[in-house]
Amino acid sequence: MVHxxxxxxxxxxxxxxxxxxxxxxxVSVPFQGAVLxxxxxxxxxxxxxxxxxxxxxxxxxALFVPAWPGAVLLLIFWTALSGGLHLDGWMDTADxxxxxxxxxxxxxxxKDSRVGAMGVLAAVFLxxxxxxxxxxxxxxxxxxxxxxxxxxxPMWSRAWMSTAIAGWPFARKGEGIAILFHEVKHAQAxxxxxxxxxATALVLRFAGMGREEALLWLxxxxxxxxxxxxxxxxxxxxxxxxxxxxTYGAMNEAIEASLLFAAVIWLHA
Numbered sequence: 001m002v003h004x005x006x007x008x009x010x011x012x013x014x015x016x017x018x019x020x021x022x023x024x025x026x027v028s029v030p031f032q033g034a035v036l037x038x039x040x041x042x043x044x045x046x047x048x049x050x051x052x053x054x055x056x057x058x059x060x061x062a063l064f065v066p067a068w069p070g071a072v073l074l075l076i077f078w079t080a081l082s083g084g085l086h087l088d089g090w091m092d093t094a095d096x097x098x099x100x101x102x103x104x105x106x107x108x109x110x111k112d113s114r115v116g117a118m119g120v121l122a123a124v125f126l127x128x129x130x131x132x133x134x135x136x137x138x139x140x141x142x143x144x145x146x147x148x149x150x151x152x153x154p155m156w157s158r159a160w161m162s163t164a165i166a167g168w169p170f171a172r173k174g175e176g177i178a179i180l181f182h183e184v185k186h187a188q189a190x191x192x193x194x195x196x197x198x199a200t201a202l203v204l205r206f207a208g209m210g211r212e213e214a215l216l217w218l219x220x221x222x223x224x225x226x227x228x229x230x231x232x233x234x235x236x237x238x239x240x241x242x243x244x245x246x247t248y249g250a251m252n253e254a255i256e257a258s259l260l261f262a263a264v265i266w267l268h269a
Contacts, residue, residue, distance in 0.1 A: 012038035013045065020046045020158065022083045037183035040162035044195040047154035050081045054150045058134075062143040071134035075127060089249020090126060091119030096246070097239050098122075106239065107171060110246050126253060133260040142267065148207040149217065149263050155196035156221050157255040160229040161248045162192035168233050171242030197222065220262055228258040 011029040016039040018025055029035055057077050061070035079087055096110035098118040109116070115123075137143060137150075165181050166189035200221060204214035229251055236247045 008034055008038055011035045013042045015039040016042035016046045017049070020085065021050060021081060023049060023081075031180065033180065033183045036180045037185075037188070040165055040181070040184050041188050041191050041195075043158040043162050044155040044192055044199070047156075047158035047196075048151060048199060050078070051151035051154040053081060054078055054154070055147050058138060058143055058147055058150055062138050062140045062147075067135045067138040068131075070138045071131050074134055074138070075131050078130075086249035086252040087123060087126075089246040090253040091115050091123050092246040093236070093244075093250035094122035095119040097236065103239070103241050107244070110244060126257060130257050130260060133257070133264050136264045136268070137260070145208075146263065146267065148203050149259075151203050152196055152200045152221065153256055153259045153263075155199055156225045156259060157252040159192045159196045160225050160255050161252055162189045164229065164233050164243055164248055164251060165189065168237050169242040171240040171244045171247075173242075220266060221259055224258050224262045225255055228255050 012035050014025055014027050014029045015031060015035050017023050018029070019031075019036075019039065020043060054074065054077070058070070058074055061074060065073065092110045092112075092115075095112070095116040095118050096106040099106060099109055099116075101109070137146065162184070166184045166186050170182070197218060200218040201214050204217055205211065209217075232251050232254055233243065233247075236243055236250075240247070
């Protein structure tokens with residue numbers, strides 16, 4: 001029994017990386033309920049690997065490349081690390097919910113592989129916004145002190161995905177993401193949230209910040225994640241009668257952008 005659970009947990013960790021990132025993990029695992037329901041706990045770990053790569057790339061780019069070109073290159077790298085998965089969800093969600101059609105028609109639009117005008121506009125505005133925020137953080141003196149924030153931002157956004165999966169109903173009953181993650185429990189989502197909270201305190205302390213400053217960033221990021229994520233999840237649930245895989249990706253993008261925005265505003269206050 002213990003051996004089976006350990007095997008499932010190992011498979012769940014691998015599944016989280018294969019599902020959310022483009023890191024090469026040449027191991028085959030079953031993408032089924034028992035594995036995927038456990039994988040939500042490891043979503044923030046996948047985010048941490050993305051964040052660590054971002055921090056390393058940002059530090060190197062800040063040494064040799066001006067802030068704006070460096071920010072664009074970093075954003076391209078950031079998007080590539082997840083294969084554009086969450087950006088695709090952002091565009092599909094925008095196409096659906098901003099069409100102002102019936103619930104059924106919005107869900108049909110979101111399933112369409114073609115991207116509409118609202119999806120394109122939403123992606124352009126989001127990428128411009130994130131690039132401008134990264135350009136502010138890519139200033140050489142700022143990235144040396146506050147670059148570790150890039151490690152934990154993708155952790156918070158992916159932890160919220162776990163929370164949203166457990167906390168709100170699925171819009172498409174018996175199909176899509178609902179089949180894969182229907183066994184997720186609230187305790188698993190809570191465990192996922194503990195990881196970015198602990199990582200924020202530990203990473204920032206290791207980077208040389210004082211205890212009070214590290215705690216402050218923890219509170220800022222937790223507050224922004226729950227406010228932005230909670231408002232979006234409630235609004236999308238109202239519009240669609242539940243959440244979908246696309247909306248999880250959209251919320252991931254929104255939370256990443258909001259945490260970058262909060263960091264820039266606080267650093268310039």
